[in-house]
Amino acid sequence: MARPTEDERRIFELLRRHPFTRALPENHLQRLASIASVCQLQPGDYLLREGRPVDAFYLLLSGRVGVEVYQPDRGVIPLQTLSRGDAVGWSWALPPYRATFDIRVLEPTEAICLPASELRQLMHDDPVLAVSILKKLLSMVASRIQATRLQLLDMYHRENP
């Protein structure tokens, strides 16, 4: 493997600290660093648009993005916000690799960007890396579902008797 560039070393450090990737062994982190970049996102940017191909998997470093959906008679409905330490989406891992919701940037946001096809190739080449990432992805999906179920309960709502 080629010597890591300055950028790769920096990204390696960021990945080592990010909750999504921090448990991965060093060689996996190095491989992820070799395909990753850090991107700066501005309010109004979209990371994902419903129905469109997913280009990348984002690990948020700072700022805030919103998961949104549009409904003609209600306009844009914010569903959830994601911020530092969160990972954005799992559509990149599941065919047909298209987004199911909009992800809009709400505040200036910094993220590690992992290009989707390269990431999938890495996982295809190294099943051990794939298992680690999918396990982490599963736990993220599980906690999102739990949060969504609680949200559905509308637990603070009390109808007046």
Added chain:
Amino acid sequence: MNHSPVPHPALSMPTQGTFPLFFRVVRRQRETPDTYTLWLEPPAGTPFAFQPGQFNMLYVFGVGEVPISISGPAHDPIPVVHTIRAVGAVTRALVNLKPGDLVGVRGPFGTSWPLEQAQGKDVVIVAGGIGLAPLRPALYHLLHHREAYNQVVLLYGARTPRDLLYRRELERWRGRFDMEVLVTVDRGPREWRGHVGVVTTLFDLAEPFFQPANTVALVCGPEIMMRYTARELLRRGVPEEHIYVSLERNMKCGQGFCGHCQFGPLFICKDGAVFPYPQVAHLMTLREV
């Protein structure tokens, strides 16, 4: 740390019997469309003191009586502060009172937040909805004796931005360098610039601000919110016996006589409303208990 129930403060108040004393409303403030805060002045010469987490029985002449937690600072207890959400006949009558009106007061009753045991530790306060009201005296206490505690973190979730209690105070607290305040709503309009998601989703953000093993957590909100919050705290390594919850049940007398608030072997009014989580965890998942 001792996780036996918080002991009762000595009964020394003339308001702690079966007869209400009438306090005068001196101020009323709207917090949300259905929630108001009342400031109540006791009759001249009547002492009143309480501990954070305790509640009073508030009586509206001829209408009825309900338990309402005390929301003001314990170090400055008069006038007595109550934040009330209008959900029934009595609470509706209470929020419609005006300065000058009289309110019958019995109390304070119940156990309090374990603020002495929490000294020297990180304190994480998790509030859901109106659950911030019984926790506010604990926050006042922590900030009043700030040097006695390590980190102070408040995680607060409400239904929508307009259901957030004490907004000005939240902003003030957020501006402080010696505490972390994270706020979320279950559903936010597009203009809401804050966090959207249930209160448990704030833990990822709060992670850098407290050491789970050295943390005392005070939790109040709907029971289901407290269950999932307790699990989240446990998952992150907060010791079970350092988690405290405040429960709610129908109450008539406030003194452990009327039987309504029984929760297994416990009387919520007398043995609680603040409980160490291990004391009630098994009951919180028992149906129709």
Added chain:
Amino acid sequence: MPSSTANPKASPPQIIIKKTTLDDLIQALQREGYQVIGPVLEQEAIVYRPVTQLKDLALGWIDVQEAGSYRLERDEAQRFFAFTVGPQSWKAYLFPPREEIWKARRENGRILMEEPETPPRLAFLGVRACELAAIHVQDRIFLQGPYVQPRYARRREAVFIIAVQCTRAGNTCFCVSMGTGPHVREGYDLALTELEDTFLVHIGSEKGAALMAEIPHREATQEEVAEATRRVDAAAASMGRTMDTTELPELMRQSLESPHWEEVGKRCLACANCTLVCPTCFCFTLEDVTDLTGQEAVRVRLWDSCFNQEFTYTAGRPIRVSIASRYRQWLTHKLGWWVEQFGVLGCVGCGRCITWCPVGIDLTAEVQTLRHMYGRASSPATVSR
């Protein structure tokens, strides 16, 4: 409350009075300012009502009780206390089913509070062993916590207790299992055992001794004392029910999620009869009412029941929705949580809840079923109190 034991010199602890002398006792109590409450016949049942003379008492009746049934028959022997316990208990007098606890009046922008009248001094005539045990259970609830119920305390302090030893057991009785009877052992001013033409009287307090000093009596013979004991022993030997009390709280805890509650829930009507007739059930509600002008408000305390759906209304919704959950609450409270809360079981073995259940649910049978289900079938034993 009877506190001190009698001075044996003033009058012997066991004496004999003629049956008609009971009237002297009633008169003496009234002279002392007591209102005497005793067993009378009313609507085909024996209930406790104010009495002023001996002939007010229900003389010559026997009750025949079974699960869901109560019937009176003539007693050939014309005894005063051959029946056991009826639908009512002394709870109705120490902790009345409906009581004003305060009154408030608006006057010139102020609210004036009024305390209700001091309750009358009562003398209870005919308190059985299980009922005395029940009174002691309620004492723990209302007098021994961090708070005290002042109205109960006043009534209780003033009460004069004439106990009666049961010489017959009913078909739903199980005081022997519960360790509460039938021998009356403490907590009374006087205790009577009905013999052929006389009553053997045990003196249990100074107050009792003082009262007996005014009443014609003679010392009891050893034979009379032995005969009285024999009669109560006979009652002990003929209990209609038994309940195995071994580790009852543990059994209740293990049964919390038992499917058996659903089965009882199908039979139970949630009528609340069991809680109303129970001498230890203490739950109440408070009602605030105003007069038509809105100037006067009254707080009334009323017996409530954990069988009522509104009982658990929290922010407008009941928590114990199913009848099964309400029966579970009642039984696990009586036989389980009660011990944690008050240091004793909440059941004294009087059997009222069995007799007065319209569908005949029998807690001794339900406990037996739960024991079979949870493998705590056991040797006969009684709980120590």
